[in-house]
Amino acid sequence: MKKNKILIVEDETNIADSIKLNLEAEGYNVEYTTDGQMGLHYARTLKPDLIILDIMLPKLDGFEVNKIIQKELSIPVIFLTAKSDEISTVLGLELGADDYISKPFSMRELISRVKAVLRRLENTKSHSMSSQINNNPQKGKFIYDDIEIDIDGRRVLRNGNLIHLKPKEFEILVYLSSNQGMAISRDTLLDKIWGIDYFGDKRTVDVHLRWLRKKIELDSQKPKHLITVRNVGYRFD
Numbered sequence: 001m002k003k004n005k006i007l008i009v010e011d012e013t014n015i016a017d018s019i020k021l022n023l024e025a026e027g028y029n030v031e032y033t034t035d036g037q038m039g040l041h042y043a044r045t046l047k048p049d050l051i052i053l054d055i056m057l058p059k060l061d062g063f064e065v066n067k068i069i070q071k072e073l074s075i076p077v078i079f080l081t082a083k084s085d086e087i088s089t090v091l092g093l094e095l096g097a098d099d100y101i102s103k104p105f106s107m108r109e110l111i112s113r114v115k116a117v118l119r120r121l122e123n124t125k126s127h128s129m130s131s132q133i134n135n136n137p138q139k140g141k142f143i144y145d146d147i148e149i150d151i152d153g154r155r156v157l158r159n160g161n162l163i164h165l166k167p168k169e170f171e172i173l174v175y176l177s178s179n180q181g182m183a184i185s186r187d188t189l190l191d192k193i194w195g196i197d198y199f200g201d202k203r204t205v206d207v208h209l210r211w212l213r214k215k216i217e218l219d220s221q222k223p224k225h226l227i228t229v230r231n232v233g234y235r236f237d
């Protein structure tokens with residue numbers, strides 16, 4: 001089996017060294033660099049499967065690096081955050097990051113998150129996603145009023161115009177729409193989309209729903225499709 005390549009961008013060399021050693025012990029191919037500009041250069045040339053990205057970095061900070069990576073390469077990113085205000089920025093902005101972990105963290109926790117992200121990536125690649133979804137042996141195209149969801153093509157269109165969705169936004173939309181009319185709890189969404197080994201909190205679901213609404217609703221303040229069900233979660237109408 002091909003070894004997964006992981007890039008670490010972290011200016012604290014003792015942390016980077018320790019992450020590298022631990023990931024190598026797990027059998028991953030690991031490179032690291034200590035500033036944002038080199039991080040970007042490595043991301044472009046090495047095309048890693050996953051990037052572990054510190055936020056406070058010399059030359060170019062982690063947010064900037066991630067923005068460019070998501071635009072050019074869509075490589076999954078796990079942010080390393082040092083302060084709680086960084087966490088709210090990670091959650092509040094549409095960064096497309098797959099996860100974040102706050103310093104100080106345990107290596108065991110970091111490794112299990114790395115594994116979870118890579119596993120999700122494999123699942124998405126092998127298109128086994130649809131089989132994980134309840135009541136959804138669906139394939140093909142589904143039209144809900146102005147929204148067309150093309151499951152095989154992993155595309156979503158509104159009034160014929162392609163909408164760019166991040167992988168998890170797409171999965172949420174497919175999951176909710178395949179359970180149309182049913183209230184789905186945040187816990188269920190966390191389990192189905194992020195996996196039961198996900199450590200994050202339920203706010204993650206709300207943040208992704210907010211992004212999704214902005215993209216697929218004509219007026220995200222008055223959603224027609226993605227309805228909040230109070231004290232439960234969400235429903236697709």
Ligand code: CA
Binds near residue numbers: 055056
């Ligand atoms: Ca740093």
